[in-house]
Amino acid sequence: MSDFIRDIIDEDLKAGKHQGRVATRFPPEPNGYLHIGHAKSVCLNFGIAGQYAGACNLRMDDTDPSGESMEYVDSIIRDVKWLGFDWDDRLYYASDYYETLYQYALQLIGKGRAYVCSLSADEIREYRGTLTEPGRESPYRSRSVEENLDLFERMRAGDFEEGTHVLRAKIDMTSPNLTMRDPVIFRIKKEAHYRTGDKWCIYPMYDFAHCLSDSIEKITHSICTLEFENNRPLYDWFLDELSVECHPQQIEFARLNLSFTILSKRKLIELVEKGIVIGWDDPQMPTLAGMRRRGYTPEAIRTFCERIGVAKNDSIIDIALLEHCVRDDLNEKAPRVMAVLRPLRVVIDNYPEGRVEEMECPYHPQNAAMGSRKVPFSRVLYVERDDFMENPPRKFYRLAPGREVRLRYGYFIKCVSVVKDPGTGDVVELHCTYDPETRSGFAPDGRKVDATIHWVSAAHSLPAEVRLYDRLFHVANPLMKEGSDLTAALNPKSLEILDSCRVEPSLSDAAPGSRFQFERVGYFCMDSAASSDKGPVFNRTVTLRDSWAKIVEKGNTPTR
Ligand code: ATP
Numbered sequence: 001m002s003d004f005i006r007d008i009i010d011e012d013l014k015a016g017k018h019q020g021r022v023a024t025r026f027p028p029e030p031n032g033y034l035h036i037g038h039a040k041s042v043c044l045n046f047g048i049a050g051q052y053a054g055a056c057n058l059r060m061d062d063t064d065p066s067g068e069s070m071e072y073v074d075s076i077i078r079d080v081k082w083l084g085f086d087w088d089d090r091l092y093y094a095s096d097y098y099e100t101l102y103q104y105a106l107q108l109i110g111k112g113r114a115y116v117c118s119l120s121a122d123e124i125r126e127y128r129g130t131l132t133e134p135g136r137e138s139p140y141r142s143r144s145v146e147e148n149l150d151l152f153e154r155m156r157a158g159d160f161e162e163g164t165h166v167l168r169a170k171i172d173m174t175s176p177n178l179t180m181r182d183p184v185i186f187r188i189k190k191e192a193h194y195r196t197g198d199k200w201c202i203y204p205m206y207d208f209a210h211c212l213s214d215s216i217e218k219i220t221h222s223i224c225t226l227e228f229e230n231n232r233p234l235y236d237w238f239l240d241e242l243s244v245e246c247h248p249q250q251i252e253f254a255r256l257n258l259s260f261t262i263l264s265k266r267k268l269i270e271l272v273e274k275g276i277v278i279g280w281d282d283p284q285m286p287t288l289a290g291m292r293r294r295g296y297t298p299e300a301i302r303t304f305c306e307r308i309g310v311a312k313n314d315s316i317i318d319i320a321l322l323e324h325c326v327r328d329d330l331n332e333k334a335p336r337v338m339a340v341l342r343p344l345r346v347v348i349d350n351y352p353e354g355r356v357e358e359m360e361c362p363y364h365p366q367n368a369a370m371g372s373r374k375v376p377f378s379r380v381l382y383v384e385r386d387d388f389m390e391n392p393p394r395k396f397y398r399l400a401p402g403r404e405v406r407l408r409y410g411y412f413i414k415c416v417s418v419v420k421d422p423g424t425g426d427v428v429e430l431h432c433t434y435d436p437e438t439r440s441g442f443a444p445d446g447r448k449v450d451a452t453i454h455w456v457s458a459a460h461s462l463p464a465e466v467r468l469y470d471r472l473f474h475v476a477n478p479l480m481k482e483g484s485d486l487t488a489a490l491n492p493k494s495l496e497i498l499d500s501c502r503v504e505p506s507l508s509d510a511a512p513g514s515r516f517q518f519e520r521v522g523y524f525c526m527d528s529a530a531s532s533d534k535g536p537v538f539n540r541t542v543t544l545r546d547s548w549a550k551i552v553e554k555g556n557t558p559t560r
């Protein structure tokens with residue numbers, strides 16, 4: 001595999017930079033669950049470390065007490081492990097570096113490169129200027145080193161209220177790069193932190209904490225998303241001004257955007273908090289926890305991340321590609337079983353009452369190694385309601401009055417009459433005959449049928465609930481309009497619950513989290529959290545229809 005980041009690393013290795021070491025890190029802030037966008041960064045950072053025999057650290061970038069929690073830390077650890085990556089004993093926390101970061105700040109003050117500014121937040125914004133106008137220097141910029149040291153120490157000691165003072169780097173208020181106009185590096189926040197408790201009431205800003213955390217961990221290549229391109233000069237400025245042993249190189253790549261999906265923790269929290277989804281691990285969520293519960297495999301997600309690659313320009317990836325990767329992986333791995341989602345009763349009039357045959361059904365049509373199971377066949381079956389039409393149009397080949405079809409792994413049956421609900425007129429039961437000569441799936445006289453349908457035995461099958469998921473949003477770019485209302489973009493039909501499904505009895509020992517192909521219906525995963533008095537719950541992972549293949553066939557570009 002190659003891309004512009006790996007090219008840079010190859011060059012660095014050739015030039016003998018960092019003594020030939022490659023060290024990366026994945027630095028999530030524990031203020032939400034990881035989503036598929038994070039997976040791109042995880043795969044990239046751990047992938048590079050693996051490829052170059054280097055190491056990738058997992059670092060909690062926890063420098064803001066608001067919104068961070070141990071629950072999120074635990075979820076991040078679980079999800080990165082699940083994706084298949086390992087950081088050995090290199091789990092780090094930026095919050096463990098607070099004292100070191102404080103010492104670095106003192107160093108900057110001592111060099112006359114940082115000062116305590118007592119403008120209000122609004123004033124600081126106003127003084128900053130704009131893209132077209134230079135900023136103005138703060139009246140506090142010329143405070144003496146002694147005064148700055150004293151004020152900063154008292155900030156730490158809790159002598160001041162929030163918002164009264166901040167520590168700023170003294171760089172250049174006329175820089176064309178706004179990030180360089182005396183950025184704030186420490187602020188007062190009288191809020192307990194989930195790890196350090198009340199020990200601190202000043203917290204470092206991202207730009208200051210991030211580059212130094214990288215340096216402390218001796219990271220060689222600090223890979224981040226494009227929106228930090230403007231912050232790179234500041235990243236380098238801090239490391240140049242301070243005496244550090246390691247100066248990592250920041251490299252930016254384009255973040256993942258996915259059609260019909262939102263990848264912003266802030267927005268995802270909104271979905272959770274408003275109760276639009278049942279939690280971070282709702283199978284409709286683009287979080288790794290949600291995808292796991294939905295039945296996505298880590299292999300499929302890694303393949304997806306590999307296929308989208310890394311580039312320097314923003315694009316939106318079609319969600320059909322992700323679904324394609326999931327389908328591809330499950331096609332190989334998922335055992336085939338039979339389940340009827342919307343049951344219609346079928347009585348086989350000429351099949352002996354009380355007789356049960358065990359049909360030997362392979363778990364995978366192309367992979368004999370996956371073995372087989374026995375599926376009981378009897379006089380009363382359920383078939384899919386959709387597989388019957390009383391007045392079929394020309395192109396409907398399945399069951400209809402007088403029509404013969406094949407039962408998967410079973411006999412030919414022919415519909416001879418229908419029973420209707422006298423009140424509604426709905427068809428509630430079919431009467432059929434079977435041909436005992438067709439057990440092999442073929443008629444000895446060579447006659448053909450146009451369709452094969454799946455079925456379960458009424459008496460032997462088990463009840464189940466099935467949840468059919470569609471896209472959570474009905475527009476390709478739910479955040480197109482800045483500040484637009486998320487809820488307006490929601491797909492009202494994103495979840496359909498079918499609570500009277502029937503599944504073949506072999507599923508009685510299925511483990512939560514296991515994945516299946518329900519023949520002719522789709523891929524499903526047994527839910528690990530929900531249970532229902534209607535039997536186990538199966539989440540539809542993905543349909544059988546591959547819209548990605550169609551897109552590629554038509555020659556449309558894979559990304560938009
Ligand atoms: P969000 O925008 O969802 O709130 P974030 O960038 O604030 O995400 P972090 O916890 O800071 O979330 O992200 C950890 C790492 O994951 C960062 O290095 C970030 O660049 C990367 N990352 C976040 N979102 C994406 C994405 N959509 N595509 C690729 N990488 C991402």
Ligand code: MG
Binds near residue numbers: 029
């Ligand atoms: Mg962030």
